[in-house]
Amino acid sequence: MNSPVAAVIQDSRVATALLRVENLNAWYAESRVLHGISFDVREGEVLTLIGRNGAGKTTTLRSIMGVVRKRTGSIRLGQEELIGKRTYEIARAGIAYCPEERAIFSSLSVSENLLLPPVLRSGGMSDEELFKAFPNLRVRAASQGTKLSGGEQQMLAIARILRTGSRLLLLDEPSEGLAPVVVKEIGELILRLKQQGFTIVLVEQNLRFAKKVADRHVVVENGKVADVLTAADLESGMDRVQSYLGV
Amino acid sequence: MNPRLIIIFVAAALAVAAPFFVYPVLLMTILCFVIFACSFNLLLGYTGLLCFGHAMFFGGAAYITGQILKTTSVSVEAAILCGALAAGLLGLVIGQLSIRRQGIQFAMITLAFSQLVYFVLLQMEFTGGENGMQGIPRNPLFGFIEVRDSFSFYYVILGLSAVAVFAFYRIVHSPFGEVLKAIRDNEARVESLGFDPERFKLLAFTLSATMAGLAGAMKATVFQFATLTDISWPVSGEVILMTLLGGLGTLTGPMFGAAIIILMNDHLAGFGEWALIAQGVILLVVIVFFRRGFVGEIGALVKYLARRGKRPASAPVTAKPAVEPNG
Amino acid sequence: MFENITSQLLFGQVLLGLINGSFYAMLSMGLAIIFGLMNVVNFAHGAQYMLGAFVAWLLLTFLGVPYWGALVIAPIAVALLGMLMERLLLRRLQNLDHLYGLLATYAVSLIVEGLIRQRYGSTGIPYDNPMPGGMNLGFMFLPYYRVWVVMFSLFTCIGTWLLIEHTKLGAYLRAANENPNIVEAFGINVPKMVTLTYGFGVGLAALSGVLAAPIYQVSPSMGSNVMIVVFAVVVIGGMGSIVGAMATGYMLGIVEGLTKVLYPEAASVVIFLFMIFALFMRPSGIFSGRSEGAR
Numbered sequence: 088m089n090s091p092v093a094a095v096i097q098d099s100r101v102a103t104a105l106l107r108v109e110n111l112n113a114w115y116a117e118s119r120v121l122h123g124i125s126f127d128v129r130e131g132e133v134l135t136l137i138g139r140n141g142a143g144k145t146t147t148l149r150s151i152m153g154v155v156r157k158r159t160g161s162i163r164l165g166q167e168e169l170i171g172k173r174t175y176e177i178a179r180a181g182i183a184y185c186p187e188e189r190a191i192f193s194s195l196s197v198s199e200n201l202l203l204p205p206v207l208r209s210g211g212m213s214d215e216e217l218f219k220a221f222p223n224l225r226v227r228a229a230s231q232g233t234k235l236s237g238g239e240q241q242m243l244a245i246a247r248i249l250r251t252g253s254r255l256l257l258l259d260e261p262s263e264g265l266a267p268v269v270v271k272e273i274g275e276l277i278l279r280l281k282q283q284g285f286t287i288v289l290v291e292q293n294l295r296f297a298k299k300v301a302d303r304h305v306v307v308e309n310g311k312v313a314d315v316l317t318a319a320d321l322e323s324g325m326d327r328v329q330s331y332l333g334v
Numbered sequence: 335m336n337p338r339l340i341i342i343f344v345a346a347a348l349a350v351a352a353p354f355f356v357y358p359v360l361l362m363t364i365l366c367f368v369i370f371a372c373s374f375n376l377l378l379g380y381t382g383l384l385c386f387g388h389a390m391f392f393g394g395a396a397y398i399t400g401q402i403l404k405t406t407s408v409s410v411e412a413a414i415l416c417g418a419l420a421a422g423l424l425g426l427v428i429g430q431l432s433i434r435r436q437g438i439q440f441a442m443i444t445l446a447f448s449q450l451v452y453f454v455l456l457q458m459e460f461t462g463g464e465n466g467m468q469g470i471p472r473n474p475l476f477g478f479i480e481v482r483d484s485f486s487f488y489y490v491i492l493g494l495s496a497v498a499v500f501a502f503y504r505i506v507h508s509p510f511g512e513v514l515k516a517i518r519d520n521e522a523r524v525e526s527l528g529f530d531p532e533r534f535k536l537l538a539f540t541l542s543a544t545m546a547g548l549a550g551a552m553k554a555t556v557f558q559f560a561t562l563t564d565i566s567w568p569v570s571g572e573v574i575l576m577t578l579l580g581g582l583g584t585l586t587g588p589m590f591g592a593a594i595i596i597l598m599n600d601h602l603a604g605f606g607e608w609a610l611i612a613q614g615v616i617l618l619v620v621i622v623f624f625r626r627g628f629v630g631e632i633g634a635l636v637k638y639l640a641r642r643g644k645r646p647a648s649a650p651v652t653a654k655p656a657v658e659p660n661g
Numbered sequence: 662m663f664e665n666i667t668s669q670l671l672f673g674q675v676l677l678g679l680i681n682g683s684f685y686a687m688l689s690m691g692l693a694i695i696f697g698l699m700n701v702v703n704f705a706h707g708a709q710y711m712l713g714a715f716v717a718w719l720l721l722t723f724l725g726v727p728y729w730g731a732l733v734i735a736p737i738a739v740a741l742l743g744m745l746m747e748r749l750l751l752r753r754l755q756n757l758d759h760l761y762g763l764l765a766t767y768a769v770s771l772i773v774e775g776l777i778r779q780r781y782g783s784t785g786i787p788y789d790n791p792m793p794g795g796m797n798l799g800f801m802f803l804p805y806y807r808v809w810v811v812m813f814s815l816f817t818c819i820g821t822w823l824l825i826e827h828t829k830l831g832a833y834l835r836a837a838n839e840n841p842n843i844v845e846a847f848g849i850n851v852p853k854m855v856t857l858t859y860g861f862g863v864g865l866a867a868l869s870g871v872l873a874a875p876i877y878q879v880s881p882s883m884g885s886n887v888m889i890v891v892f893a894v895v896v897i898g899g900m901g902s903i904v905g906a907m908a909t910g911y912m913l914g915i916v917e918g919l920t921k922v923l924y925p926e927a928a929s930v931v932i933f934l935f936m937i938f939a940l941f942m943r944p945s946g947i948f949s950g951r952s953e954g955a956r
Contacts (some may be wrong), residue, residue: 154842177850190843193836202829203836204847251848384760435940438702440757442896443940447935449889455930555672567889571767578764607779614771621765 104163105130105255105286106151106182109220111160113150120146122310123160128255128288133281135289135297138307144290145187147307149256153177154183155219164255179207183248187259187290191232191240198228201247211252221246238269245276256280259290274299283323298322340635349492351583358484359556364596365495370590371576372502378574380506380585382518386441386570388546390428393565395421395547396453396554397461400470403485409477411490415549420549422540424451429539433532443587445567452565466561470554486517491552498548499589505541508586514538518583575617581627590628672801674918680807680876682914683814683867684887689894689906690818691865694825697838697901698858701751701762705743706891707884708770708864712739713870716775720787728791728875729925734869736864739754742865747856750837770884778881785878805900810872817868818907893932897939 097263100130106128114119121143128134133182134142149155150152152164153174162169169177178184183204201224202214218225221242235243241261261277262270270293277287277300291297297304304321306314308331377383393558399417402408408416424628430442456459472482479489492566505511516524517531525530554560563569570645572595583598595613602609688710695703716733716738726734746769773776795804826833836852837844845851870883877883894913898905913932921928934943 152846154846173844173852174842178846184843184846186843186846189838192836194839195832201834203832203844205849207848241800250849278734308746431941438763439896439901439940442892442936444892445889446896446936446940447892450930450933450937453933456929457926485679522721530950567885571771607775611772611779612773614768614775614808617768617771618750618765621768622750625757 103130104128104242105160105165106288107163108147108151109161109163111147111150111158111162113146113155114157115146115155120310121150121158124193124294124307124312125181126305126312126315127287129303130286131281131284132302133277133287133289133300135291135301135304136307137291137294137297137328137332138305138313140292141296142170142307143310144307145259148184148259148288151177151257152182154184157288178251178253181208181253182255182257183251183253184257185244185259185261187263189240189244191243193233195230195232196228197224197230197232200232200243201228202250204247204251206252208252210254212249214250217249220283238265238272241265241269241273242276249280254285256285256287257290258287260292261289262291262293262296262315270296294328294333297310304328338515341637346496349496351487352415353485353488358488360596360600361466362484362488362491363488363553364601366556367493367573367576367592367596368549368589369552370546370549370573371580371592372451372499373542373549374573374577375580375582375588376502376514376538376545377542378506378577379542380511380518380590381514381535382521383535383539383540384437384441385542386445386567387428387451388444388573389565389567389569390448390451391421391425392550392553392569393544393560393562394424394455395550395565396560397455397467400462400467400554400560403473404467407473410475410481410555411472411494412559414494414548414555417547417551417554418544421550425540425543425547426536429543431538433536433539445570448565448567448570452562455565456562458600461560461562464562465504466559467554468559468560470559472555486658487556491556494548494552498545502545503585510534510537516610526638537637539569572613575613576626578625579616579620579627581633584627584629584633587627587629594628662836663937668800670920676801676803676807676918678921679811679911680914680917681917683811683912684698684873684910684912685891685894685914686907687814687865687869687872688817688887688891689898689904689910690821690896691869692891693898693903693906694821694834694861694865695859698841698904699751699755699762699855700759701766702759703768703859703862704763704767704888705746705773706766706862706866707886707888708773709739709743709776709866709884710870710873710887711879711881711884713867714788714869714874714883715781715870717871717874718786718879721788731804731862732868733869733910736867739867739870740860740864744856744860746839747859751853751859757771774881774884775956781881783881785880790875790881799814806875810876814869814873818866821865822903822907842914865929880934882953890932893936897936902952 088320104127108127109125111121111124112119124143126134135236136145136147146155150158150162151169153169153172153176158170160170162183164177165182169180185211192203195203196263201217212220223239224243224246227239231241233240245256245258245261258277263271265273274296277289280287281300283296289297298318298321302318303318304318305312306328313331314327316328336428356419362568370388373391374385374388377388377544395417398420399413402413402416403410408412428444428447432440432447442463444551447464451462460467465541471485475481475490481490506514513524517534520571521531524534535618550564553564576591577588578591579594581587598616602612620627626634662901671940674702688706692703693705695701713735716735717728720726720731720734721728750765751762753763784837791807792804795807797803804819826835833849833854835846837849837854841851872885890913891910894909895906898907898909913935916935917928917932920931927934934940
């Protein structure tokens with residue numbers, strides 16, 4: 088580990104780590120895609136995983152959720168070790184996942200999609216609260232889920248996981264493929280969620296978007312953590328980060 | 335001398351000597367199903383196409399050959415070849431209609447076709463319907479050599495089988511065979527390389543049908559009758575079992591699979607349903623524990639031992655650099 | 662050609678076709694539900710149908726449980742066996758090519774049918790009609806039991822459809838058909854859902870078996886006799902489509918019945934001709950919403 092990263096890891100141990108990922112390795116069939124990923128997520132922060140296409144950001148989220156089955160290392164949510172647990176057990180431990188492909192179900196209506204995730208613990212948004220926060224969804228409640236626009240689908244994908252009551256949200260590229268106006272709305276949504284006390288891990292390739300919402304950034308490159316930056320670091324070290332992104 | 339040649343020589347010697355020790359009809363049955371299994375292996379093991387109706391080629395050719403032998407004086411080997419060609423033609427037609435479908439739909443549509451063939455043949459008079467075609471004569475070989483006794487006929491079947499196995503070997507180890515394997519592993523890639531997978535699959539299907547037809551035609555001459563059971567789903571199911579038991583995609587696996595199943599059926603013939611039950615159990619065991627099949631698992635074991643043997647405990651300074659055993 | 666066909670014959674065959682169609686519909690619905698979620702063609706379906714009938718007969722012969730009790734107990738018993746099989750066998754194979762799941766169920770059917778045939782022989786065992794008699798409508802004779810079969814199967818099919826399309830449980834199933842990983846990521850125990858769904862499909866098969874016992878007699882090969890047709894139905898209707906299975910089942914039953922009257926030689930073949938034709942027109946099935954080769 089190079090010293091800036093070590094220093095920041097050291098630093099984060101002082102704050103409350105809600106999620107601690109240590110030495111995470113993951114495989115797709117025979118090929119290893121994650122090589123000892125380690126990072127902490129502090130309670131109440133917005134953390135982004137940034138990096139190039141194929142760097143391993145999405146794989147990291149999927150490994151945390153157990154969707155990638157072949158993994159070793161340690162993933163701790165509070166006191167609970169999640170490595171070796173099944174996906175639904177991990178979800179029930181208090182993590183909610185919004186995948187890159189959004190996964191809106193075409194054989195379900197909008198309201199069926201929205202109300203699908205079960206309420207796992209108290210503190211989640213009630214059905215009324217959700218419809219109030221996302222009025223578009225109420226209007227389109229009976230439509231087929233996939234008939235919504237890209238932006239509306241992204242809103243739906245994020246909205247439905249707020250039902251579960253889980254306080255740690257994993258969002259994979261929420262701004263991808265969306266018009267700037269919608270991206271702005273999503274950014275505002277994320278900041279509102281942060282104010283409400285959610286902890287959010289965001290995978291992003293859009294650096295400008297990431298800058299606007301995040302407290303810290305973990306740079307992922309070739310399946311490893313290459314760097315960890317605070318928001319301030321990012322401001323001052325933009326060229327360094329651009330090099331990681333190959334821009 | 336090349337170890338493979340030695341094995342082939344020994345196998346040939348054993349095959350020639352076999353009828354002196356084992357009941358020739360049993361041997362011939364094994365040979366028929368060996369060829370049938372090879373034909374199925376070509377399709378599933380090497381091209382990745384699962385066909386549920388392979389029995390239609392097997393049984394269909396049996397009827398064609400039987401009919402030729404009964405109504406003409408065509409020599410027995412020519413009649414067998416005619417049956418095989420007829421099956422090939424059927425394969426070409428059905429393949430043309432089915433090959434565009436993938437996976438389970440291809441399997442189901444071939445099943446539908448085989449049921450169609452079954453019911454059509456059931457209606458036709460020459461097949462004898464439910465009773466089957468009885469009393470198929472063994473017209474003289476090449477027109478003049480009498481082969482009515484099982485002992486001598488065995489060598490005819492052996493000869494035909496050897497040719498078929500050789501053809502199978504050559505197909506699989508040719509550039510055509512390589513493309514088939516590529517299609518099995520990644521069809522999209524093959525297409526992007528400029529090949530038309532459908533044409534290759536159709537040819538493979540036709541060749542496979544011809545070979546299955548050869549097996550069926552031979553069987554008709556061995557038992558001297560043809561029945562509708564030969565076109566039924568259980569026969570298709572049995573060949574799937576033989577191929578999997580022996581090892582999908584291995585050259586010799588399905589041959590051993592066929593031999594094992596035929597011998598087992600023979601031993602359990604007097605025990606009612608136990609042959610079928612045993613088949614079910616074997617299939618289950620193979621699927622859960624020995625997916626690579628008999629030959630596949632032995633091959634894997636040999637490779638594993640070879641790799642362990644080549645890893646020395648302490649490498650002497652003057653040792654040659656370790657060579658990866660070829661995969 | 663049609664002069665010899667009396668109305669008796671015609672309506673009789675249509676009724677028979679409706680009855681066959683009822684079984685085709687229920688059986689193919691079970692298959693479609695299982696295939697939709699697990700992507701496995703349950704080749705044991707026929708054997709499970711047969712077991713339903715057999716358990717009903719065993720219940721009657723050894724425990725004196727009449728038909729109405731068997732209608733409830735047999736499907737549950739066979740469903741439990743099915744769930745056991747899913748848990749111990751199919752779950753192990755789920756990460757492999759779906760061919761292996763299919764072949765595993767085929768292997769189980771060989772074993773089950775073989776064992777039953779070994780113990781009870783190949784001939785059919787009669788099962789008493791619980792609703793003897795019928796009404797004479799003039800143009801045909803309508804047996805009470807057959808009316809019951811058609812009504813009950815319609816009720817079961819529509820009930821299942823309502824369950825899947827209009828309840829929360831059904832929403833879970835529909836969602837899991839599309840993306841089981843994400844459904845699990847919501848905290849839903851998908852492995853358990855798979856087991857229960859398989860059990861449900863098997864239960865439907867066994868229920869059909871109990872219904873069939875008084876009509877077709879109880880025999881070890883009753884499953885394999887009907888299954889090939891049921892596969893054709895499922896393929897035509899769309900392999901994961903519940904509505905497709907149901908509608909196609911009834912439709913083909915009636916078509917088969919009519920063919921028997923109008924052109925008897927083609928009766929066995931007509932369903933397969935239909936299947937081949939349908940697969941050309943719409944490769945993924947008539948009712949499926951998906952485009953070609955999506956699965």
